[in-house]
Amino acid sequence: MTATILLVDDHPIIRAGCRRLFGDAGLGRVVEAEDAGGALALWRSERPDIVVLDPDIPGPDGGMGVMRAMLAENAAARVLVFGGRGGGQGGGQGGGYGDPAVAAGALKAGAKGYVAKNSALDTLLSAVGRVLAGGIHLDHALARDLALMSLSPPPDPLAPLTLREREILGLLGRGLTAAAIADSLGISRKTVANACTQIKDKLGADGPRALVRIAIDAGLAG
Structure with a gap:
């Protein structure tokens, strides 16, 4: 049976590119939403097999609020967060998957993976395929940085004091x-x-x- 992919992003060019990418790869049928309200409406009517979600879409709580609502209705919902920008060559922290703190927050909230928008096309395709198969997409560099974050001592709440x-x-x-x-x-x-x-x-x-x-x-x- 053909999978249904709900793509949620407020940028038409990104949606068009992903739609073509997923179609060429034969991953499934793509339905699209550009904001929180539209995403939840399609989620309830289409019951997609996976949601590829930009965390920065318009709405009171953005994409994370949408994901929480989906998971509240169905704890088994498969959501792949697709947002931000990775550090890239010469860029900021996080290599090709973006800020590890943002990625950690998404995974903790229930996402099945996180892919930055400047990742290689194969990375996005691999992540979607893995999540559709019931797995979790965890980039090796992301796993390393999350492990380092967990080993770091918590900030000292009394640091401002003499x-x-x-x-x-x-x-x-x-x-x-x-x-x-x-x-x-x-x-x-x-x-x-x-x-x-x-x-x-x-x-x-x-x-x-x-x-x-x-x-x-x-x-x-x-």
């Missing part, structure tokens, strides 16, 4: 009052109060309780 501010935050987390902190560190209460204000501003905390919670979560209150 060493003294970290010290004061830790004492707050242990339940010390401003007076007790001043006595412990040999500084004035005014200095402690000013430091607490700076810490709240830097961390976006709305009060002393929030600072205590931040200190505990960061392991400073032990």
Whole structure:
């Protein structure tokens, strides 16, 4: 039985090129949408075997919102994200598949693969074929960078603080009052109060309780 491919992109030239590419390769029948509303309407009426989706289409939540809606209706939906630009030769990060953070977000949201728009034609054809066959398209370079991202330490939420501010935050987390902190560190209460204000501003905390919670979560209150 001939597969149905739902191609979602707001650029007519890209849709025309993909339609011809898929047709020449005999991958299946192509139906097209240019925005979120049209994509969901065709998804429900055509029940395509695969969706090739630009994440930047017009709509309240863009292509990712469309994909979430599809997966909510059918958890087995096959969506291949086709967007952005890869780094390319002399380009930015991510080699031929684009920003690894964007690709990781798409895969985490439920996509069966990610292909950048400046990838080789064979890459797109291979990805569509693999997803149609029930697999997942994961470029070797993408897999490598995603692995490196997972091994990278998480960003330090307390990075904006000075060493003294970290010290004061830790004492707050242990339940010390401003007076007790001043006595412990040999500084004035005014200095402690000013430091607490700076810490709240830097961390976006709305009060002393929030600072205590931040200190505990960061392991400073032990």
